Amino acid sequence: MIYISMGAYVIALILTLRRRNRVGLVVFAGGFVVALTSFIYRWIQVAHWPMQNLFEVFLTLGMLSFPVSLFCRYFLKVDNHGADMFIGAILLLPAGFIFNAEPQQLPPALQSPLFAPHVAVYMLGYALMAKATFCAIAQLADISSNTDLLPPEQATYTMVCLGFPFLTLGLILGSWWGKLAWGDYWSWDPKELWSLASWLVYVVYFHFRYMFRSKHPRLNSILAIIGMVFILITLLWANLSRLFPGLHNYA
Amino acid sequence: MRTFENFRIDLEGDRQAYDAPGIDINPAVEILETSPGDKPTRRFVFKNRPGHAGQNSFLAMKYRREVSDWISELKVIEEGRIVAQKAIEVNYPLYYRGYHLYQSSLGYDSQTGKMYTVLSVVNNTGLTSVYVGYVFLSLGVVWRFWFIRLRKNKAREAR
Numbered sequence: 189m190i191y192i193s194m195g196a197y198v199i200a201l202i203l204t205l206r207r208r209n210r211v212g213l214v215v216f217a218g219g220f221v222v223a224l225t226s227f228i229y230r231w232i233q234v235a236h237w238p239m240q241n242l243f244e245v246f247l248t249l250g251m252l253s254f255p256v257s258l259f260c261r262y263f264l265k266v267d268n269h270g271a272d273m274f275i276g277a278i279l280l281l282p283a284g285f286i287f288n289a290e291p292q293q294l295p296p297a298l299q300s301p302l303f304a305p306h307v308a309v310y311m312l313g314y315a316l317m318a319k320a321t322f323c324a325i326a327q328l329a330d331i332s333s334n335t336d337l338l339p340p341e342q343a344t345y346t347m348v349c350l351g352f353p354f355l356t357l358g359l360i361l362g363s364w365w366g367k368l369a370w371g372d373y374w375s376w377d378p379k380e381l382w383s384l385a386s387w388l389v390y391v392v393y394f395h396f397r398y399m400f401r402s403k404h405p406r407l408n409s410i411l412a413i414i415g416m417v418f419i420l421i422t423l424l425w426a427n428l429s430r431l432f433p434g435l436h437n438y439a
Numbered sequence: 440m441r442t443f444e445n446f447r448i449d450l451e452g453d454r455q456a457y458d459a460p461g462i463d464i465n466p467a468v469e470i471l472e473t474s475p476g477d478k479p480t481r482r483f484v485f486k487n488r489p490g491h492a493g494q495n496s497f498l499a500m501k502y503r504r505e506v507s508d509w510i511s512e513l514k515v516i517e518e519g520r521i522v523a524q525k526a527i528e529v530n531y532p533l534y535y536r537g538y539h540l541y542q543s544s545l546g547y548d549s550q551t552g553k554m555y556t557v558l559s560v561v562n563n564t565g566l567t568s569v570y571v572g573y574v575f576l577s578l579g580v581v582w583r584f585w586f587i588r589l590r591k592n593k594a595r596e597a598r
Binding site: 296297299300346349350352353356357360363364365367368369370371372373 | 507508529531539541543559566569573580588
């Protein structure tokens with residue numbers, strides 16, 4: 189079912205890129221229905237709120253990409269369905285191919301009620317920041333949107349505003365958990381440092397934008413994109429590379 | 440359930456498993472796998488041979504040992520009296536007067552042949568102020584970026 193839903197997201201993305209917006213949105217909604225069904229199925233199957241392991245977290249987030257997209261479209265006036273379809277498919281990817289659906293024995297340090305919130309909050313924050321990045325790219329590429337929507341520069345700001353508290357909460361939850369599991373709320377672990385660095389990039393973005401408003405729109409967008417680059421380093425490089433041996437190795 | 444120190448089996452005839460002399464040579468356990476509506480199936484799990492035989496064989500099954508948790512029973516004794524007591528495990532430390540006692544690891548000493556536990560003790564008396572800072576930071580960020588920002592978006596919509 190995950191594969192069907194992922195396929196629907198990809199087809200929706202292709203349709204949208206070919207300017208068949210309406211059909212694309214319908215296929216996106218279809219993918220959401222499939223993802224929601226597998227979410228509910230999983231909930232019934234494991235008999236608890238399916239947020240206990242990474243497979244479930246990514247399934248849930250992939251499922252949420254459609255409602256988040258609608259929320260941004262109609263409430264925040266930020267529209268980039270194409271980006272949402274892409275992010276949704278990317279989020280389902282680990283659930284479909286990487287993580288084991290079988291409930292498995294976690295190492296002792298991960299057996300904590302803080303595990304799922306810490307990861308979920310971060311992934312939600314990252315997904316929103318990815319959306320912000322697509323808005324920033326649209327601003328740099330000078331793609332103008334409909335009149336009833338926010339212009340790309342303001343859309344980027346709105347998305348960063350929406351995502352930033354999630355990054356903050358993720359950092360704080362992680363710190364609290366680190367205190368419980370490792371004995372220290374800050375361990376100078378590579379992943380911790382990179383996530384703090386990406387958090388600080390967005391702080392710089394806010395200060396820069398507060399100082400100059402929209403006087404340098406391109407620099408604003410570039411800062412938002414740098415934030416995403418730092419996030420990608422945190423997410424991938426800090427785990428995959430052997431350059432950074434650290435406490436987050438299992439993640 | 441039967442356990443074996445040195446598992447042997449006669450593959451001819453009625454396939455009887457038996458324990459040959461010797462300790463820890465081919466340790467195995469016999470288990471009965473029952474599924475509803477089916478006859479129980481006899482299987483053997485081997486310590487030294489993970490995935491020993493094919494899927495349909497009655498010898499097939501993996502023996503995998505993973506640490507599920509490390510637990511130590513701790514007592515804090517002051518002037519001969521027990522003032523604090525807790526079975527600590529990973530993620531669940533003991534707090535006593537600014538000292539935090541953690542279950543850190545567990546090991547096996549091959550010289551004495553005994554298990555030992557590794558604890559770590561941290562003194563963190565200023566921790567409360569850090570947490571208060573966290574709460575303020577979270578509240579401030581949520582207030583500034585979600586509530587004020589979203590209200591501004593709504594105001595723009597009204598205009």
